[in-house]
Amino acid sequence: MTQSRTAATFAPPVMEARRWLEGVTHPADRPLLNVSQAAPVDPPPAPLREAMAQIVMDDAEAHLYGPVLGLPELRQEVAKQWSASYSGRVNHDQVAITSGCNQAFAAAIATLCAEGDEVVIPVPYYFNHRMWLDMSGVKTIPLMAGDGMIPDAGDCAALITDRTRAIALVSPNNPCGVEYPAETLRAFRDLARAHDIALIVDETYRDFDSRTGAPHDLFSDPQWDDTLIQLYSFSKAYRLTGHRIGAVIAASERLAEIEKFLDTVTICPNQLGQRAALWGMQNLGDWLAGERREILDRRAAIEDNFHLLADKGWELLGCGAYFAYVKHPFAMSSADLAPLLVKEAGVLLLPGTMFMPSDMPGGETQLRIAFANIDKAGVRTLFERLSSLQL
Structure with a gap:
């Protein structure tokens, strides 16, 4: 029987990633850093x-x-x-x-x-x-x-x-x-x-x-x-x-x-x-200009602190707006690494395989960080957790 088009389409990536949280607890001194979705979590001003x-x-x-x-x-x-x-x-x-x-x-x-x-x-x-x-x-x-x-x-x-x-x-x-x-x-x-x-x-x-x-x-x-x-x-x-x-x-x-x-x-x-x-x-207009400045400050924090990861073999491929796109150094696909990061680092992000056709190379070494909902201190915490990984 012929599949419907929805059945033949891959599952929504953000919803799939949220399922990785099921059954995982995060200690009070290392709460989850959710950098998986590019959307504000605060209500309108x-x-x-x-x-x-x-x-x-x-x-x-x-x-x-x-x-x-x-x-x-x-x-x-x-x-x-x-x-x-x-x-x-x-x-x-x-x-x-x-x-x-x-x-x-x-x-x-x-x-x-x-x-x-x-x-x-x-x-x-x-x-x-x-x-x-x-x-x-x-x-x-x-x-x-x-x-x-x-x-x-x-x-x-x-x-x-x-x-x-x-x-x-x-x-x-x-x-x-x-x-x-x-x-x-x-x-x-x-x-x-x-x-x-x-x-x-x-x-x-x-x-x-x-x-x-x-x-x-x-x-x-x-x-x-x-x-x-x-x-x-x-x-x-x-x-x-x-x-x-x-x-x-x-x-x-x-x-x-x-x-x-x-x-x-x-x-x-x-x-x-x-x-x-x-x-x-x-x-x-003025409020939105302030929001833009805050996002640009977080972007600067990504760039200023990325040396913590670069020293461990990571690469910053792109950065701007709500996103940093990175290349990881581990000998595993990002499709396996991303769920593991929930348990090992208390970090939820999306693997590059979700942004690439399955028959094209590159996505297995890449990860997307959506940083709009972590402040500058959160950026540094994120990089400290990722840089300390022993896999």
Whole structure:
């Protein structure tokens, strides 16, 4: 009997890793360090929660169905702020609000691909992108990242066939943390445009980019929407993970197709979450700047303290946004090492094998550290535990 597509798709990695905790106890003097998931564990800041409480009580529309493509005021605010921050022109009808950034990716793929089509994604990849392609009957074409974990458009060109419908990039990258240079994104845009395919750029972590100013100039091209589809998440910026609010910025004609997908799946994005995202965009600029500084401080702590691991043969392959991507020195696969670290070091993280196709080398020596929820002292504690391993 033929397997369903979900049965043929690998299990959600974060949920699988959580099962490694079952039956393991952690002493009080060595509590678990959970660096497995790239999501804030704190609730939204108090002013935003207060605003949300007021919305719940006073805004009757927040409890009803809304427009499929999202709250008009939020779409307009995204368009205004994007136009300013990217020095380009984004119109409100080129913005749709989705139930999280994963849904934005799913919706985009639904408008681009038919059975057996292909999408090129760099590896190590964001596993949910691979999962959705598998469940959609779309073939993932892996593009091995190059020096500094940055993919090369020249290498990508050799992978494009008459079934290729898109190239999907994530910058700052998940899982590697690296920030793709503007010229890299420009080269991929030119490649996609030359082949009349889409360039999907997931910028979930754009608010924590270490660079000042716009990270790229793709939106400054007046014809950007003939090729570019940008994805975004409000979850990381305003700690709205449980409210599932994301966005897709694309040609208005594509959003008309995306509307079909969204209407069928969720009817409309979470109404309270949308209003919270709008309030955050309009009122929490200074607070978000402080959050960015804190993440950059933790990134600096990773780099400053990595010598503790480098002295034991570890390598730092990439670092930025919420992530450090490392190479371990042990004579075992990361798929075996990661569960062992729960018991031996009180550390939960994800193995590189979860970010790579099973038939490609490299993942067995790699690990992802999601450091957004450990402070600078926690970073040092993490490295001290890992450096003291005797395996």
